[in-house]
Amino acid sequence: MTPTISMGQYLFKRVAELGIEHVFGVPGDFNLTLLDELFKVQELNWLGVCNELNGAYAADGYARIKGSPGVLVTTYAVGELSAMNGVAGAYAEHAGMIHIVGMPGRAVQEARLMLHHTMEPGMDQTIYVGMAEPIRKTHTILTDEKTMAQEIDRVIEAGVKSKLPVYIYVPMDVVGTPLDASRLEKPLSTEVVNSNSQMEDEVVKSTLELIKNSSKPSILADVLTIRHGGRELARRLASATQFPTYSTPLSKGVFDETDSKYNGVYNGEVSFPGCADSLESSDLVLNIGFLLSDSNTGGFTRKIPNGNLVLLGHDYCQIHDKKFDGIHFLPVLKRIVEEIEKDPKQSSLPKPDTRAKVETPLLSTSTSGPITQSYIWQRIGRFLRHNDIVLTESGTAQFGLTDATFGAHTQLITQTFWSSIGYTVGACLGALAAAKEQQRREKQLTSNETSPGSSSRVILIVGDGSLQMTVQEIGSYIRFGFTPVIFVINNNGYTIERAIHGERMGYNDISMLWDHQAMLGFLGARQETGVKGRSFACRTVEELEAVLTEEEFQGAGCIQMCEVFMEKLDYPWRLSSQIAVSRKKMAQAMALQG
Amino acid sequence: MTPTISMGQYLFKRVAELGIEHVFGVPGDFNLTLLDELFKVQELNWLGVCNELNGAYAADGYARIKGSPGVLVTTYAVGELSAMNGVAGAYAEHAGMIHIVGMPGRAVQEARLMLHHTMEPGMDQTIYVGMAEPIRKTHTILTDEKTMAQEIDRVIEAGVKSKLPVYIYVPMDVVGTPLDASRLEKPLSTEVVNSNSQMEDEVVKSTLELIKNSSKPSILADVLTIRHGGRELARRLASATQFPTYSTPLSKGVFDETDSKYNGVYNGEVSFPGCADSLESSDLVLNIGFLLSDSNTGGFTRKIPNGNLVLLGHDYCQIHDKKFDGIHFLPVLKRIVEEIEKDPKQSSLPKPDTRAKVETPLLSTSTSGPITQSYIWQRIGRFLRHNDIVLTESGTAQFGLTDATFGAHTQLITQTFWSSIGYTVGACLGALAAAKEQQRREKQLTSNETSPGSSSRVILIVGDGSLQMTVQEIGSYIRFGFTPVIFVINNNGYTIERAIHGERMGYNDISMLWDHQAMLGFLGARQETGVKGRSFACRTVEELEAVLTEEEFQGAGCIQMCEVFMEKLDYPWRLSSQIAVSRKKMAQAMALQG
The missing domain is CATH 3.40.50.1220 (TPP-binding domain)
Incomplete structure (x- = not known):
């Protein structure tokens, strides 16, 4: 008799085969039994997130560090639709994502019952499947028991090779379907090969x-x-x-x-x-x-x-x-x-180029007074260690940190193309999980010796407006024991929008009443819970220098938040310059059209 | 010469004509100039929200109290996609919504430039328009100057009549297009008429x-x-x-x-x-x-x-x-x-029916000890005043509060069909705005006399898991000076999911490290800001009674949060019963199929 494995476990075994150890998502009544199967696969850990958009961001951030797709599990309709913007971002920037969606059982779908999460009587229950079409490489709805295993393989392989999101829709009733387990002995084919x-x-x-x-x-x-x-x-x-x-x-x-x-x-x-x-x-x-x-x-x-x-x-x-x-x-x-x-004589190479190295200008020599855009980014650059992972939010951080000089292995996560604000707060959770996996593997390789200094710190730099989009996920960092360093740029609103248009208009304002100093405590890091968190507020260069040079802060042994107060109309030069260039180009384009 | 009005102002004048006074949304570089036009329309107030999903929920909550569609303004791609789950909920439950999306200018669209918020080279920039097709009644992309005004009218009228979401897509460059202002003299046709x-x-x-x-x-x-x-x-x-x-x-x-x-x-x-x-x-x-x-x-x-x-x-x-x-x-x-x-003799009516009134059973006579599901809902029911607005989150609150007896004019907002958790936290912001409008109008009618007791309190009842989805919007209540009463059911996770499946499984857990008592302070209500907030924690019936009977708490003069601790495996009878009935029906359906 052929050994069998449940459809759910087959799927998650394939996920684990990619080296993935963490899966992100939110439970819902159409995916609970699927999650039971996930919990039976020892290689995988479930990281329940606060909401699905943040979950998509986390899966995206994980993929960017891990190199394998992030995995997101959501529930029918409410869950999958909430994640859309995050999935689209992974599509635009090729982060790779396997989005697994639990959906009503096949018989229920066929009967078109007016279940919760549907929209009207007699509705085709696969209607949401169509909505995600532009933001994925391919998808499958696991309805046919005969092709389930090969469909799972096909879709995962396409996702790995293309680095684009793929969707696997799982009707509730197929989760336990027995599939041929021996199929797992043949690894997935994930290598990119040019057919021509x-x-x-x-x-x-x-x-x-x-x-x-x-x-x-x-x-x-x-x-x-x-x-x-x-x-x-x-x-x-x-x-x-x-x-x-x-x-x-x-x-x-x-x-x-x-x-x-x-x-x-x-x-x-x-x-x-x-x-x-x-x-x-x-x-x-x-x-x-x-x-x-x-x-x-x-x-x-x-x-x-x-x-x-x-x-x-x-x-x-x-x-x-x-x-x-x-x-x-x-x-x-x-x-x-x-x-x-393989050419030791380098006969395949031209003569060495004598071009002069382009030196990075030092933008500010500030040692005191207000913290300016021209000062902060290169200063944070000097704070970074050679193998840190740093996330810069769409906005001033993203444009600003480009000025810094990175260490040899520093990895940057930023979303300059898709540019969805709030992204990094979710993505940071994924980066933290991937960094943890990396560290564990390195430890295993070095026979469990601790190699101090080799561990990656994860550093999140986010503006106050973006933070308000997705703040709850900082609670997940704390819940799962991660210890990132978080810089919050407090400059009174959507500064990137002010730079573009409506500098002083009310629509670019946000609530200025939040107490960032209370954030880590509210979300779980405080004496009572036994989770250590440290918060700092810096209004001057001196104050920031004191934090950045503190050994404990540098050590990132607990979750830390450093709030940096800056002028709301101070922009990084790259942002202003980008806008000026774009305006000029647009005017030219219009003139050509006109 | 015909007087003209900018396209943007025309649109928002039509919105104002519906009696709408508050518009929700998030700025983005493709809608900033449109927001300039909104700010010129005196009748409208902009309520900037923390993120677009919450904004959609807010617009939905507003519509449910106001009776007119809620208006949501988002930006291209990242904004509109983030809102999708919220718009779909308004579709399913006929809340009505006018979703206005700023998009790239027409020339840029035509050139298919690879702008931020697009996904790949040469992409049709209207690709996201298609994604929302199943969750709207109709839509328009304002590209043709000759038909813009009539398109705006057509889409708004359809939205009002159908109570379904409609989309108006506004390319950046058409915002200032001069339209015939005299058209506004003819009111929109919003009355529902049967053509047959x-x-x-x-x-x-x-x-x-x-x-x-x-x-x-x-x-x-x-x-x-x-x-x-x-x-x-x-x-x-x-x-x-x-x-x-x-x-x-x-x-x-x-x-x-x-x-x-x-x-x-x-x-x-x-x-x-x-x-x-x-x-x-x-x-x-x-x-x-x-x-x-x-x-x-x-x-x-x-x-x-x-x-x-x-x-x-x-x-x-x-x-x-x-x-x-x-x-x-x-x-x-x-x-x-x-x-x-118009029939004074009631000859059109049958003889009076002698049916006995169905009496509501009293589920609990608890006066002390732990707070149970059987006790709390009818107790909160007695706390409600005749014209309160109450929101119950999908989960125990939604099933539980059904047991309460409402006052004569109490209005309930709950999302039992679409059932997206986290919904009420956003919807509450909309309800607060609509209630404020109502109150202002009532005051005008009563010649500015204060009529104490007539003002609606807005009461939000949300579980800890749902709260984590959308918590930031509580900061918006505080920012805009609203004073809801918030009950947070603290029962260790997704209790509705536990009732359905995986009672003790880890996927139904959430972070238990949040300090709800610190929430209002973190989000803005504290001494330093001058915004008063009050927080309570109740673990027993006695403690809850003390809060509910306190005059200041009842008065709802400032934002208040009452955290109620309950057992994680205690379910409202309606929830358990609903699940049992559904299981039975499902088994029958399967048997019929098999």
Whole structure:
């Protein structure tokens, strides 16, 4: 007799196979029995979140650190719809997500009963399935027992390969369906392979040729390099070639920023002095994992002629004007790196480039007085350790921290493309879970020795307006014993919106009555619960310096919140500059149209 | 020259014409200039909320008290998608909502620029418009200057008449488009009229006939009676006929519950003793504004034979087995009421029914000790005043408070059909705004005299798990100076889910570390801000009695929170009974299928 396994356990065993150890979600009556199955899979831990949008953000943040998709479990209608904005963000920025939705049993669906969470008599109960169509790569509704296992495999594989959200809809009554357990012995096929090997050959060969014949080559690795698992390859390419390297606002941290060949964040006209000139003077730009959105291209002001450009993307590559549709950069990059690495005489490389390193300007030498945008970001940059994980919220933090210089392995989570405010508070929970897994594995590798200094601190930087969107999830950090460092920028409202329009209009105000100093206590860190939390308020550079240089604060041994008071009309230069450039472009576009 | 008005002001003038004074939403860069126009319309006040889901809930709660649609303004993609679950709830329960979404300008849309909030290169920027299709009555994208004004009118009129959400998408660049202002002189056409007057005649005539010839007639007014503006008509019908009256879980409060003819909440097998028998013994049930969902029909256990039934619905009426498609109950009910009222000799009515009144059992006589489900709801019922507005969250509160007897004009907001937890915390903000408008108008009518006792208190009853979903909006109550009474049921997690499945499973747990006593202070009510807030913790009947009988607490002069500790496995009888009935029905259905 073939050994069997319940559908629910089969699904979660496949999830565990990806190395995933934490699953996020909210219970609801249509997913409770599915959660029973999850709880039987030892490899997985359930992190119940406060609401589904935060859960989607958490799954997204987890994926960005882990490299595997985050897993989110929600319930029919109310749950899945609440998560939509978070899932769409994971789609836009290729975070990867397996969204599992519990739904009414098949017979109930067929009878079209007017259950709670439906909307009208006789409604097709799969109506919500259609609503999510634009924000996923693929989906399955597990109705047919004969194909369930293969459908689960197909959808998960598609999710892993594409790094886009996928949906698995589970009718309540199929959770216990016995599936062939032996199928699990064959691992999922998750490797990205280009089916057109001839085209891949051509991209590899032409790129190597261009590299060899270049005189001023550069590597510009963008965010999809990281999302699609190419970060280490990009670093190996940089190391093997010793070409000058550049990141983008979204990919900041992709390269070791302390390296002598690193030249900063290239963002068209919104770059540090010398950075754009340096990149744009190249006769060859290897642009890996590009994402050419407004805020990631200085408002569409990149100036790299096609004749100098090799685009290595996730759905196409392009060499000068020749486009190779469907070619994924990952196998291409792997081959290029291996080719160059196995060439000890470096005959495949051009002569070393003598380009000067672009130095990062010091924006402020403040040592006292009010905390300004020009001062704080590079100062927080110096607070960061080489392997920290840092999250910057859409707004001043996101634009500001671009000015900092990161340590060798610092990882940044920010959502400059989708730009949903409140995102980082949820994403931070996911990053914390992923960091914990990483740490546990490292400990196992080093035979349980403690290796001090190697553990990643998780640092969240969020504005007061964004915090109000998703604040409750800080309670989840506390509940699950995480100890992030949280900076709250208290500057009286939606400063990014003020910079754009309506500087002093009431719609950009928020409640200024919140007592951030009481936040950690309210959400669980206080004497009575035995959970330690520390809160600080800084109105001056001196006060902030005192906090940042305190050893206990740096140690991140308990959850800590540092509230930083800043002027509401003080903007990071990158934000103002981005807006000015966008306005100019828009006016030009209008003039052309008119 | 024709006087003109900007598109934005035209839209908001039309909103104001409906009597609406408060608009909810969150700013975003695609709606800022639209908000400028809103701020120029004196009749409207902007209530900026913490996030869009809460905003949708607030608009929904506002609509339920106001009778006009709530208005929600969000921004492109991130905002509109965050609101989806809240909009869908308003659709399911006919709360009515005008959802106004700011989007990229027309030229930008046409160029398909890869802006923030889009998802991929070359994307059709109206992609999110399609996602909301199932949760709205109609929509418009204001791209054509020639039809903008009529489109705005068409969509708003449809929203008012249908009580379903409608969407108005506003590209950034059309906000200032000059429209013909004289159009505003002609009021919107919002009255519900049945186009088939012959069919309407037949329904009216047949119903009057059946009334006259009945011997045991009843009025069962369900929730869509209230939603579609028929509450006063239903009360007039009850008063004119002196027929026994019944409500449903969702329509509780539709009738004066202190009236001698009121017989309770009819919910099939999940009704108080005698209630179902009393209703089901009728030879004529006038069932107005019905919504036949699982939890509103005792799990589909209503027993009213078609031969005794007149259904007066919002999209069809049915007399015995004859269905009248497209006939709306409102004009029908109006004619029936007027017909009966103008008949002084009551020759149109049958002889008075001698049915005994169904008495409400007293579930607990507790005067001390632990606070139980059987005790608390009828006790809170006695705390309510005749014109309070009370919101009960999906969960124990919603099932429990059904046991209470309401005062003559008490209004209930609960979401038994859509059942999205966390809903009431947002909806309460809307109810507070609507109550404030009501109060202001009443004051105007009574020549600014203060009429003590007539003002509605707004009372929110929410469980600890639901509260964690949407807690930040309590900060908005404080910000805008509202003074609700908030009961927080602290019973260690998702008790409604425990009752359904996994009583002791970890997935039904929540963080138990929150300090509810610190909540109002954290969110703004504390000495330092000058906003008064009062918090109480009750673990026993004695402690709760002390709070409920305190004059200052009853006066609701400042925001107050009363935390009530209860056993996590104690369920209201209606919840347990509903689940038992549903399980039985489900098993039967399965047996039939098998």
